[in-house]
Structure formats: structure tokens, C-alpha cells
Amino acid sequence: MLLPAGTIIDHRFKILDIIGEGGMATVYRAEQFGIDRTVAIKIMHLSLEADPEQRARFLREAQVLSRLPPEGIVQFLHYGVTDQGHPYLCMELCSGQTLKSLIKANGKLPWQRSVHLAKLIALALLYAHHQGVIHRDLSALNILVNDSNGADTIKIIDFGLASFKQPGAATLTSAGALIGSVHYMSPEQGKGERACPQSDVYALGCILFEMLSGHPPFEADTSIAVIFKHAKEPRPQLPSSALAPNTADLLNQLLKWCLDVTPQGRPSAEELVETLKLIEQEHFNDAQKLIAGKITIAAETKEDKTKRHKILYATLAVCAITLPSLTCFIIWKASRHNVEANSAKSNQETFSDSQIR
16 A cells, blocks of 8 residues: 655655556655655555564665665664564655666667676675675676766665675574575575575676676566576677677686576676776786686686595595495494304313313
8 A cells, every 4th residue: 555645754844746656666756744854665565474584674675775875775763663564764865766777778788888887786786795895696687877967876775685794693594495586596595595695796796797798697477587598698799799799708707707506606896896996097017917816716716626625525436435334344243253262262161161070
């Protein structure tokens, strides 16, 4: 049920109109009394309020946002409960359009603008990751772009599925649960494994590909098919015909790095920011060397890990083969010893009896 304009929230805010509606909540534009400020009010859906897990997740979003700086991230202002008992969040009202809408309106974006926007998003992720926050649902739909002042700025919104490290914090996501939007979902999330900072980097790699090409890197008729492609199919490449050959090669290397199947093969947000700055400044050779060096290190780490696993599996296999034989030998040896001991004892008793007689 949508709230009509003029509704008073917690004696603090007056609803002006609706901004949008999602799976968990509805977002309204509202006036804050006393300071003449327009804000965004996010009110949880009535149908979810009876679910303790959903209420805890809604509160978790407030806790996450309160930890984050405003650079590139929607600013948290207040958490409360209405007189009717409905939880709500008050946040800054961000202007602009979603990155998804921007891509749709333009078909695709110039590589210079795409790299600049990716750098801004990576910087915001870097701030979040330094605070122990993982977004887990980064997509072109929850990034707002504002170019009203002649220069692009961004705001990452919707931290409803975010996780953060906090001693004693409860885990709200059950093992095996799928978290995120499938077109931007990392392979580990697709398998129901826990997300990590590099899961956000993977999502940003998908977003960068979409900005440069006009569509996500993996598409299919069903969500399951998209998840499978993220995990199993070769990484897509930008056509060199759409860009200068050296630019296309460099961006494809960057995308291959960000979209590696394993988290260990991807850059951190900090490494990604550094690389995107070099590309933005057209220091292509430096960027190429940086990417190549990091990919080589990641590949060597993977190879070392694979070798260790092979040695471990070989050792376990040898143990599995030899252990039954060794066990049988020990049992035979023990039984042999018992037989010999009993025989010696019997002979001793016979000798003693003969002496007595």
C-alpha cells in the first residue's frame, strides 16, 4: 500500500511523492521539518515487516550506510520507526539517472567516459571495502549518475544486501543462498559461496563491459543459464572495430582481469583504481605492464595452489591405498605375537608340570 502525499512520518517528515519501489521497500521524496531539506525516505513493505530476518536486514542497511563516507555513496541521515511500527531509513536525495538508463539512452558510452565512471565507482568501492563493507548487489541499476555540472559524479545506492565485518554480528544470509543480480553476479556467488571484495570488483567488470558495449557480458533466456555462463564460458571481448586497436586490446585485458572466474585472479578495488587512472590519463603502456604483471602473479599463485592440492590429493590417495594393507599387517603381527606368547606360556606350564611330577 503506497502512502499518499502529505502523510506525516515520525513527526519529522512529510511525504511529497514516490520515487520508486523495489522488492523490499518503497522510496519516497519527503520534506524534513525544521531545516527545510528534501530527503529520501525508504519504508519497508508491510508484507515483509512480520519477517524477523527481513527487519534485521533493513536495520543492517542502516548500520552499513552509517559506517560509510559520502564520497560516491548515498549518505545515511536517520533510522527510525513510524507511529504505526514501520521501519524507515532517511537518506540524502540524490539527483541524476541510473547508469542503466544512461546506457540505454546512448546505446553505449565512449571509452573515456566509461573508464572515468568505472574509476569513480571503484573509488567508492575502495572506501566501502576499507570499512569492511561488501555491497554484494552492485549493478548498473543501483548506480546514479549526475552530469548536471558538466562533470560526471556517481552515487552507489541500495545497500540492502550488503555485508560487513563486525565482531558478534549475525549472519543474515544462509549458506547456499544466491545474493545479487544475475547479470552482475560473480561465479562464487552463483555457486552460493560467500561474497568477498573481489565479488564487487567482478560486478564492476560487468558494468564496465556494459558501458563499453551496450549490453551485459553474459545474457541468456533464464537466470540459471546466465549464472552458468559466468562460471563456465570464456570471457567476452570488445570488438576491435569499435575502438582503436591498442585501446581495445588494453580494455579487453582489463576486463579479463576483472572477470576472472576466481576471486584470487581479480584485482582489488585499490589496484583497479590505480589501473583506471593510468588508462584515463592514456598512459597505456604503464597500464598494460601493471595488468600483465598482476595477472602473471595471480596465475603463479593459482599454479602453486594447484600443485599443493595435487600433492595433498596424491598423499591422501597413497594413504587410502596403503592404510588398509598396513592395518592388516599390524593386526596380523599382533595376532602372531599373541599366538607365540600363548605357545610359550603353554610350553612353560607343561615344563613346570613335568618338574612337579
